Amino acid sequence: MNKQRMKKLLIILGVIPLLFGILYVHVAAEDDLDRGMIVYQANCLHCHGENGDGNGPEASNFVPGPADLTSIEMASVPDSHLEKAIVEGVSEVEMHSWGGILSKEDIYAVIKFVRSFQQ
Numbered sequence: 001m002n003k004q005r006m007k008k009l010l011i012i013l014g015v016i017p018l019l020f021g022i023l024y025v026h027v028a029a030e031d032d033l034d035r036g037m038i039v040y041q042a043n044c045l046h047c048h049g050e051n052g053d054g055n056g057p058e059a060s061n062f063v064p065g066p067a068d069l070t071s072i073e074m075a076s077v078p079d080s081h082l083e084k085a086i087v088e089g090v091s092e093v094e095m096h097s098w099g100g101i102l103s104k105e106d107i108y109a110v111i112k113f114v115r116s117f118q119q
């Protein structure tokens with residue numbers, strides 16, 4: 001095999017795992033979003049609403065109402081703020097703690113899903 005061909009072969013051999021890597025990350029990201037949607041629909045939607053705007057079917061039972069997760073305020077807080085609010089709850093009467101109910105992975109996924117409201 002001449003040098004030129006060898007080079008091409010090496011490039012191709014290098015590119016293939018890279019493509020698989022990108023594909024894997026892409027699929028994993030989609031999975032998180034799907035998981036986040038399922039977690040949200042089961043646990044958050046009845047208060048925060050289908051679109052995250054805080055107008056879920058049970059929203060009127062709360063004063064102040066459930067946070068508008070689509071707001072600029074919510075979009076500008078870091079993930080760690082959302083995580084803290086979800087894990088610890090906001091207060092006993094408003095939003096209870098989800099730390100003992102949802103797994104770490106579910107909380108990570110639901111934050112990702114909440115972020116999708118804000119784009």
Ligand code: HEC
Binds near residue numbers: 062064086
């Ligand atoms: C029983 C109704 C209810 C459910 C269910 C609920 N929340 Fe809330 N949530 C609230 C209320 C009410 C507030 C507003 C508290 C306030 O403004 O002081 C709130 C606030 C928040 C906040 C904002 C905290 C902040 O910094 O102001 C986030 C983020 C949040 N909820 C996420 C979620 C997620 C994610 C779920 C599902 C795992 C969820 N909530 C489920 C009622 C609910």
